[in-house]
Amino acid sequence: MSHWYIALLLALFSTGAWADFVGVQLSDGGSHLVITSDDGSQFSAPMYSEQVGFQQPRLSANGKYVGWLALYPNCCTSYPIPLRLVVLDASHRLHTFEGIELAIFKWGFLPRSTSVAYMQTVVHGSNFEHFEARSIRGGGLLAEYEYPDEEPQNTAARERAPGWVWCVEHECGRYGARPLPLCSATPNHNNCARRQGAKQHGQQH
Numbered sequence: 001m002s003h004w005y006i007a008l009l010l011a012l013f014s015t016g017a018w019a020d021f022v023g024v025q026l027s028d029g030g031s032h033l034v035i036t037s038d039d040g041s042q043f044s045a046p047m048y049s050e051q052v053g054f055q056q057p058r059l060s061a062n063g064k065y066v067g068w069l070a071l072y073p074n075c076c077t078s079y080p081i082p083l084r085l086v087v088l089d090a091s092h093r094l095h096t097f098e099g100i101e102l103a104i105f106k107w108g109f110l111p112r113s114t115s116v117a118y119m120q121t122v123v124h125g126s127n128f129e130h131f132e133a134r135s136i137r138g139g140g141l142l143a144e145y146e147y148p149d150e151e152p153q154n155t156a157a158r159e160r161a162p163g164w165v166w167c168v169e170h171e172c173g174r175y176g177a178r179p180l181p182l183c184s185a186t187p188n189h190n191n192c193a194r195r196q197g198a199k200q201h202g203q204q205h
Contacts, residue, residue, distance in 0.1 A: 020063035
């Protein structure tokens, strides 16, 4: 194989390589989001049309993804609300999630960093909560779960919630933390952080 052909291949691979993500920081009251790559470079997260800010930035455990909630004006509140979950991959492709088109108030990366889970509900006046777990790459629905508004159904649903739902509620994948090891990569398994929390609680007594 000729030297020029090898050099061409190396050039193509090098230009197609992207650095992993190591940092993400909100600024200007949430109107600006700065992402840091492991090569030290920084860039601003993109904004969609009519988007006014960012909320809850997160890094995946493997550094291949960074995500955030996109804020939009709302006719019925004095503040913007998060209507879209946006995930940026290492190739700088955007993956967006809107679920059932209600506000997304909590979210996180699930273990193995190949999927996300989030909670949606109305702005106020209801105990209803809708949860979804979705694949990042294809956006496919992996699992869903709901807390009904009415009692005693709401309490019962909370008590039997799968582990990945518990993880979303307690923000296991929040920025600055790694998903807890007992939070299953398979959303349907009920072996998430509640066991880890129980273990840690027992060690304190």
